[in-house]
Amino acid sequence: MNPETDPEITPVEAEAPVFQAVADEKNDGEIEAQMRRMSRRSFLWALAASAGTVGGLKWIGSRRADDGIPWPLRRVLDVNGDIARDLFSTARLAPTFPASKAREPRVNGDIGMGEDFDPASWNLNVSGLHSGEDLRLSLAEIKKLPRVEATTELKCIEGWSVIVTWAGAQLADFMAKYPPATQSGNAPDVQKKPDDLVPYVGAQTPDGAYFVGLDREAALHPQTLLCYEMNGKPLTLAHGAPLRLVTPVKYGIKYLKRLGSLEFTARRPEDYWAQRGYDWYSGH
Amino acid sequence: MKRLEKKHSLAIRWFHWVNFPVLFVMVWSGILIYWANDVYRIGIGSWTLFKFFPPAFYEKFSLAFRLADGMAWHFVFAWIFGINGLLYVLYLLFSGEWRQLFPRRETLREAVQVVLHDLRIRKTPLPRAKFNGAQRIAYTGVILMGFGSLLTGLAIYKPVQTAGILPFLSLSLWGATGYEISRFVHFWLTIGFCGFFLIHVAQVAKAGWNNFRAMITGYEIVPAETESPVESPAATRV
Numbered sequence: 001m002n003p004e005t006d007p008e009i010t011p012v013e014a015e016a017p018v019f020q021a022v023a024d025e026k027n028d029g030e031i032e033a034q035m036r037r038m039s040r041r042s043f044l045w046a047l048a049a050s051a052g053t054v055g056g057l058k059w060i061g062s063r064r065a066d067d068g069i070p071w072p073l074r075r076v077l078d079v080n081g082d083i084a085r086d087l088f089s090t091a092r093l094a095p096t097f098p099a100s101k102a103r104e105p106r107v108n109g110d111i112g113m114g115e116d117f118d119p120a121s122w123n124l125n126v127s128g129l130h131s132g133e134d135l136r137l138s139l140a141e142i143k144k145l146p147r148v149e150a151t152t153e154l155k156c157i158e159g160w161s162v163i164v165t166w167a168g169a170q171l172a173d174f175m176a177k178y179p180p181a182t183q184s185g186n187a188p189d190v191q192k193k194p195d196d197l198v199p200y201v202g203a204q205t206p207d208g209a210y211f212v213g214l215d216r217e218a219a220l221h222p223q224t225l226l227c228y229e230m231n232g233k234p235l236t237l238a239h240g241a242p243l244r245l246v247t248p249v250k251y252g253i254k255y256l257k258r259l260g261s262l263e264f265t266a267r268r269p270e271d272y273w274a275q276r277g278y279d280w281y282s283g284h
Numbered sequence: 285m286k287r288l289e290k291k292h293s294l295a296i297r298w299f300h301w302v303n304f305p306v307l308f309v310m311v312w313s314g315i316l317i318y319w320a321n322d323v324y325r326i327g328i329g330s331w332t333l334f335k336f337f338p339p340a341f342y343e344k345f346s347l348a349f350r351l352a353d354g355m356a357w358h359f360v361f362a363w364i365f366g367i368n369g370l371l372y373v374l375y376l377l378f379s380g381e382w383r384q385l386f387p388r389r390e391t392l393r394e395a396v397q398v399v400l401h402d403l404r405i406r407k408t409p410l411p412r413a414k415f416n417g418a419q420r421i422a423y424t425g426v427i428l429m430g431f432g433s434l435l436t437g438l439a440i441y442k443p444v445q446t447a448g449i450l451p452f453l454s455l456s457l458w459g460a461t462g463y464e465i466s467r468f469v470h471f472w473l474t475i476g477f478c479g480f481f482l483i484h485v486a487q488v489a490k491a492g493w494n495n496f497r498a499m500i501t502g503y504e505i506v507p508a509e510t511e512s513p514v515e516s517p518a519a520t521r522v
Binding site: 024027028031032034035038039041042043046049053057068069070072073074076077080084087088089092093094095097153155156157158159160161163248249273276277278279283284 | 285286287288301305309317318320321323351352353355356357359360363442443444445447448453454461462463464467497500501502503505
C-alpha cells in the first residue's frame with residue numbers, strides 16, 4: 001500500500017520521524033537560503049559603507065591645503081574655535097599653584113629671536129588704537145600699570161607642561177589705558193562694553209619673524225599679561241626680555257617672546273603656527 | 285531544525301561600525317600628537333621594559349613630525365566619536381537593551397566561568413545567552429572607557445574652561461598636575477582600547493562565522509529547540 005496513491009491511508013506512527021526529518025531538511029534549506037539573501041544584501045551594504053568610508057577619508061586627506069592642512073579639517077577647526085569663543089568666559093581662570101612649585105621652562109623656539117637685538121633701544125609699537133595715533137612705549141611706561149603676579153601652568157602644544165610664576169601688567173589694564181578702536185566708532189569702554197572693541201589683537205617680534213593672533217576675549221582675560229618677570233627675576237633674553245606675552249588661556253605657541261608690536265584690528269591677524277597647520281584659536 | 289534569530293538591531297550595528305573607523309582615526313591621530321612628547325613607558329625607576337613607542341614604530345607607519353596633522357584630524361573626528369557614542373548610550377537606555385549588556389549580580393561569577401572555559405580549565409559548556417558575564421563586563425567597561433576618553437580629552441583640549449566642571453583637573457598626584465594626569469589617563473585608556481580590540485577580534489574569530497555575520501545582517505542561525513535568550517519580541521522566527 002502506498003500512501004501517495006491511496007489518500008485513504010495515513011502513514012503509520014512508526015514512519016512519522018522519517019517525514020519529519022524530510023520536512024526539517026526542507027525547512028533548514030529555506031532558512032539557509034533566507035540567510036544567504038539577507039547576508040548578500042547586508043554585505044553589499046557593508047561593502048558600500050566601507051568603500052564610502054575609505055573614499056571619504058582619502059577625499060578629506062587629499063583636499064587642497066589651507067594653511068598646511070586639508071581645507072575640510074581647517075573649516076572644522078575654525079568652527080571649533082568659534083564655538084569655543086562663544087562659550088569662553090573671562091571669569092574662568094586657569095588653575096594657579098603655589099610659587100614654590102614653579103620651575104624654569106625650557107627654551108623652546110628661537111624664531112624672531114635673532115642676535116642683532118639691543119634691549120636698551122627697545123620700544124613697544126602699538127597701533128589700532130581708538131585715538132588713531134600709533135604709540136611707541138618704553139618698558140617704564142608698561143611698568144606704570146599695576147604689577148600682577150600669577151603662578152600658572154604653561155602648556156606647550158607639544159604636550160608637555162610646566163608651572164611658572166609670571167609677573168607683569170594685565171593686557172586688559174593696558175587696553176583700558178590705551179583703548180583699542182571700536183567697531184561702532186563710539187568711545188571705547190573696555191570694562192562695560194568690551195564687545196564693541198575690535199575683535200582681535202596681533203602681536204609680533206621686532207623683526208616680524210614670529211607673530212601670533214589673539215581673540216579679544218583672550219586678550220582681556222585677567223591672567224593674560226605683558227610680562228617682564230619670570231619666577232621672581234627679570235626676564236632673560238632667552239625667555240623674551242624685555243617684554244613677552246603670557247596667555248594661560250592659550251597654548252605656549254601664543255606666549256610670544258620679545259614683544260615688538262601690538263595691533264588691535266578688525267581682521268583676524270596672521271599667526272605663525274596657524275599658517276603651518278595648527279589651530280588659529282589654540283585656546284584653553 | 286534551524287531558525288533565524290534576531291541578534292543585533294540595526295541601530296546597534298550602525299553605532300558599532302561607525303565607531304570602528306572613527307576610533308581608528310582617533311587612535312592614529314592620537315599617536316601623531318603623542319609623538320611630540322612621547323614620555324610614557326612601562327618600567328620601574330631607570331629600568332624600562334617598553335617605551336611608547338620605539339622609533340622604528342613611528343618610522344614604519346610614518347607617524348613622526350605630524351603633530352599639526354594629528355591635532356586637526358583628532359579635533360574633527362572627536363565630534364563623530366562623541367556624538368556616535370552618546371547616541372549609542374541613549375539608544376541602549378531607551379530601548380531597554382542595556383538589560384542584556386550591563387553587569388548583573390551574577391555577572392562576576394559568570395565571567396569567572398567564561399574565563400575558566402576559555403582557558404580550557406572548565407570543560408562543561410557555558411549557558412547560552414546573548415552576552416555572557418565576561419562580555420557584559422568587557423562591553424560595559426569599554427563604554428566607560430569611551431566616556432573616560434571623552435572627559436580626559438575634553439580636559440586636555442580646554443583645561444581652563446572645564447576646570448570648574450571636571451574636578452580631576454584640580455588634582456595633584458606625585459608632582460603631576462591635573463592636566464598632566466588627564467593626559468596620562470587619556471593615553472592609557474587608548475592603550476586599553478587597543479587591548480580591547482585585540483581580544484575582541486580574537487574572540488570573534490573564535491566564535492565563528494555565524495556570530496560575526498550577525499553583526500552585519502542582524503540575524504544568527506540557531507537550532508530551533510533552543511530558547512531565545514533575548515526577551516524581545518523581535519527574537520521570533522523569521
